[in-house]
Structure formats: C-alpha cells, structure tokens
Amino acid sequence: MSGVSSDYYSRIEQQRGPVPSEQILAAIAHGLHLTLEERDHLFRLAGHGTPQRAVRGDHINAGLMRVFDRLPDxxxxxxxxxxxxxxxxxxxxxxxxxxxxxxxxxxxxxxxxxxxxxxxxxxxxxxxxxxxxxxxxxxxxxxxxxxxxxxxxxxxxxxxxxxxxxxxxxxxxxxxxxxxxxxxxxxxxxxxxxxxxxxxxxxxxxxxxxxxxxxxxxxxxxxxxxxxxxxxx
CATH class of the missing domain: 3.30.450.180 (Beta-Lactamase)
Structure with a gap:
C-alpha cells in the first residue's frame, strides 16, 4: 500500500491542510490501484497538474495490478x-x-x-x-x-x-x-x-x-x- 492514512487521503479530497507533494500523490495512486483517470483527478484535487501520460508507462493499470496481486506464488x-x-x-x-x-x-x-x-x-x-x-x-x-x-x-x-x-x-x-x-x-x-x-x-x-x-x-x-x-x- 501507499503508507498514507485514510484520514490524510480525506483531507486531500476536502482540500484541507498542506498541499501534498507529487511524490506522495503518486504513492497514494499506486497504493490504491487507481486508474489513470482517478490518479489525474487526485492530482487536480491537490492543486497539481496531471502527470504526463508518457509511453514509458510507469503507472500500473489498476486491472493489470489486480491480476498481478493474485499471483503471489x-x-x-x-x-x-x-x-x-x-x-x-x-x-x-x-x-x-x-x-x-x-x-x-x-x-x-x-x-x-x-x-x-x-x-x-x-x-x-x-x-x-x-x-x-x-x-x-x-x-x-x-x-x-x-x-x-x-x-x-x-x-x-x-x-x-x-x-x-x-x-x-x-x-x-x-x-x-x-x-x-x-x-x-x-x-x-x-x-x-x-x-x-x-x-x-x-x-x-x-x-x-x-x-x-x-x-x-x-x-x-x-x-x-x-x-x-x-x-x-
């Protein structure tokens, strides 16, 4: 998971408290298995521009991640x-x-x-x-x-x-x-x-x-x- 509490995530949604860094937002997106659209919405809520969707593709698709999580052995x-x-x-x-x-x-x-x-x-x-x-x-x-x-x-x-x-x-x-x-x-x-x-x-x-x-x-x-x-x- 992202290591970020649900309360902290709620403060982001409600635009309360200090603005989190892009690194923290990226960790939350990974930890919650967000889609690209959901990740972009999270960045906008926090007042950041949305990350460029580069061909490099470091943000793992939520569906692909769900399949991966079912392959622990x-x-x-x-x-x-x-x-x-x-x-x-x-x-x-x-x-x-x-x-x-x-x-x-x-x-x-x-x-x-x-x-x-x-x-x-x-x-x-x-x-x-x-x-x-x-x-x-x-x-x-x-x-x-x-x-x-x-x-x-x-x-x-x-x-x-x-x-x-x-x-x-x-x-x-x-x-x-x-x-x-x-x-x-x-x-x-x-x-x-x-x-x-x-x-x-x-x-x-x-x-x-x-x-x-x-x-x-x-x-x-x-x-x-x-x-x-x-x-x-």
Whole structure:
C-alpha cells in the first residue's frame, strides 16, 4: 500500500491542510490501484497538474495490478514498453533477481545487457547472440512507434555510442521472432531452468504482465518449486 492514512487521503479530497507533494500523490495512486483517470483527478484535487501520460508507462493499470496481486506464488512481473521492470512477485525475484532496484538508463533490460557483463550471467553463453538480437528487435519496434525524441531514442543513442555489438545489430534492422519461445536460465543455486513466458498485454498503458512457467513433470518445474522454498538470494 501507499503508507498514507485514510484520514490524510480525506483531507486531500476536502482540500484541507498542506498541499501534498507529487511524490506522495503518486504513492497514494499506486497504493490504491487507481486508474489513470482517478490518479489525474487526485492530482487536480491537490492543486497539481496531471502527470504526463508518457509511453514509458510507469503507472500500473489498476486491472493489470489486480491480476498481478493474485499471483503471489508464481514467478511474474510487470514491465513497461522499454523493458523496465515495475513490479515482481517474490518468486520472480528468486528466479531473475531484483530487477526493480535499477535507476537511470540501467532500468531498461536492453541497456544492462549491452553495458554490464553481470547482466548476462543468468543466460547460457550459447544463447547470448540470439538474446542480443531479440532485445535490439524489441527496442527497434518501440523506436519505430515513438521516434528519436522518446526514451527509446535516448536508449538507442546511448547504446550506439557505448556498445559496438549493439550498433552492429541496430544497423541490421532485426525483427522479432517467435513470441513465446522458451528461455533457458542459469540460476546460481538450482542450475539450468527452462521457462516459458506468457504475456498479458495492456496496450493502453504500454505495459505487459509476464508469467513464467515450466512444463509440469520436468526437472525445470521441480526447480521452480524448489525456488519457492529457497526464496530470493
């Protein structure tokens, strides 16, 4: 939740007391699972302008959040269009690490992949080339829709300057392959796991809920169950 009392929220509605900051209002909106329209109304009540509805999509749609809240024992996470992880279940943290702790450009998975060697530790080396191409193709898709002046454009410019590998792939104009292909992961405690990522899209918010599963009866399925006991590292 937001950590804000109902009395404080009532004072905002009644326009009593000091004007809360935009950061507090954003926390309330997240904690109460407000829709964008409800969030904007809250900001107006408090005397602030409404936040820009950017393609980045950090404000999680209320419906998507309700689905996420019903998956406490499943590896699942919500991402925006740039591949920035907004929320993770505990089992997703155990499987993938805490992807919500990054700041700046490092919030984007594609940026970490091409600028930090540690970002590649959980994928087998033989899968790196394919994963690199997939990440570039996804960024290219967003870039085509939003343009150079968007956050996607900033990522492209920065990565082109920092990573020769990225620049070479970008020049090839890669396209996305199979939508739900399996992914092999190397977990530091349980070893290799093969998971399938199912995606629930929220087109209006440019967000997606990713749910990771393993085929029942397989070793990977047993390892996911073990991770639920081990917890996050």
């Amino acid at each position: 499943t590896p699942a996470q919500i991402e925006n269009v740039l591949g920035e992880t907004l929320r993770q279940t505990p089992l997703a943290v155990a499987l993938l690490g805490d992807e919500t702790a990054y700041t700046g450009l490092s919030r984007a998975r594609v940026f970490r992949w091409f600028t930090s060697a540690s970002a590649r530790e959980r994928l087998p080396p033989e899968d790196h080339a394919h994963h690199s191409r997939t990440l570039v193709a996804r960024l290219a898709e967003v870039f085509a829709k939003t343009g150079r002046s968007s956050p996607a454009g900033s990522l492209v410019d920065e990565l082109s300057a920092r990573s020769p590998e990225f620049a070479a792939l970008w020049a090839e104009h890669p396209v996305l392959g199979p939508y739900c292909e399996p992914k092999r992961l190397l977990h530091p405690e349980v070893g290799a796991i093969e998971v399938h990522g199912q995606t629930l899209l929220d087109p209006d918010q440019y967000q997606a809920l990713l749910i990771f599963t393993a085929v029942p009866g397989t070793e990977s399925h047993e390892k996911l169950q073990l991770l639920s006991v081990i917890g996050a590292l």
